[in-house]
Amino acid sequence: MEFIHLIREKQAELIRLYHLEETQKGMGVMVFRKDKTDNAQVIYYPLENITSTYIVQRLRAMVLAMEGKLELKLEHRLIITLPQFEDLPEGLEIPKVMYFCIMDGADGRLFQLIPQTTKVEDKTWYYYQMIADPTIEEMNKEHVSNKDTWTVGPTENGKWFKQTCLLALSNDILFKTFRSAREFREIIGNENEAYGKQIVTDCDLSILGDIRNYKYLDEIGGPIRYYYSEIDCELSPTTLRYMNTVLDVTKHFTELDDKRIIEIGGGYGGLCSVLSQIIEYKKYTFVEIEPVIGLAKRYLNEINKENEEIDLVVPEQIPEDVEWDLLISEYAFCELNEEGIEFYLKHIFPRVKNCYLGMNVWEEVRKTQILKRLEELFTTVTEHKVTPEHPEWKRYILVCKR
Ligand SMILES: C[S@@+](CC[C@H](N)C(=O)[O-])C[C@H]1O[C@@H](n2cnc3c(N)ncnc32)[C@H](O)[C@@H]1O
Secondary structure, three states: OOHHHHHHHOHHHHHHHHHHHHHHHOOEEEEEEEOOOOOEEEEEEEHHHOOOHHHHHHHHHHHHHHOOOOOOOOOOOEEEEOOOEOOOOOOOOOOOOEEEEEEEOOEEEEEEEEEEEEEEOOEEEEEEEEEEOOOOOOHHHHOOOOOOOEOOOOOHHHHHHHHHHHHHHHOHHHHHHHHHOHHHHOOOOOOOHHHHHHHHHHOOHHHHOOHHHHHHHHOOOOOOOEEEOOOOEEEOHHHHHHHHHHHHHHHHOOOOOOOEEEEEOOOOOHHHHHHHHHOOOOEEEEEOOOOHHHHHHHHHHHOOOOOOOEEEEOHHHOOOOOOEEEEEEEOOHHHEOHHHHHHHHHHOHHHEEEEEEEEOOOOHHHHHHHHHHHHHHOOEEEEEEOOOOOOOOOOEEEEEEO
């Protein structure tokens, strides 16, 4: 792997960095990968933040092997010996074991680095042996799993969105700015200043209480914000979109306090955080896929909204014996493929009383199919305009009631 020579060259620096990260964040994996511009990047993922089951399983197996509980078979494994230090460079402490994942384009390989010493002419030399399992795995594959039913998931935009979420959830610096990252905004947050202006001009946001109470939602994740004189407040157009949605939801459904809400595809938690400002729901089931769910957890935690009332789950973990008063999905349910749509229509929709669905462009046949299914489940299904409408987006709302 072409990264190996870099690791050889930078061995001491990498050990230092790993040690520092491990001391601060606990055990984890250092990932060495190429970024979009072909530069090498080093990222540390604390074990608890690693959502990839493959990596976690491998790590557990390796830890067990280290403890002697599992036989470590070396014969089929790749072993690379890194250069030896005669004297350890100043201040360099050798961690007991390091975990390293090297990602080169599509392929990834998880290594365990085992410290070794050897005596040469009465001098002690130190070095690492990198041992890799023969299975070549792409760390990304775990996130773009076969079960991915999001039509955008396999596209370039979808992949970069997930990658950005993954990096932001485990890297403090990237977390500070993820909402203004281009890769993230391709999916969430590409509303511009003018669209925000339309909302503050056309909608009576004061119904949602003191607008300044929403400002802190934009203090996390570094979105691009604008000052709007109409509301005398600086906010991101995306938060304004969510405020507008909440306003609309509360027009269609008046009594939501003490009710159970489920949101499908809530992104980083923007709508949930706005809605939580004015509605005292009983329970909010927040459904997202990995690694976006991890980012939402972190965002909601940082704005102090992650509490017992919010249950963050991936689709497979949606509780079985629960019913909800309202299902909300803004431009997420409608972006699923047939299998994804079917999953929700079959397993979740029959357990909800009402729905508020933000819909993207639909081909007529597909739209008719979905409407038919919804009409079988609900007494009324009505279509509404999105106001204000974004000049480029063709969207509509479906409100379903039993
Ligand atoms: C266009 S984004 C909309 C995000 C957010 N609702 C908004 O309006 O800003 C679609 C979202 O659906 C999520 N998603 C994809 N597949 C999903 C699934 N099977 N279940 C739940 N959410 C899913 C994606 O991760 C993404 O965050």
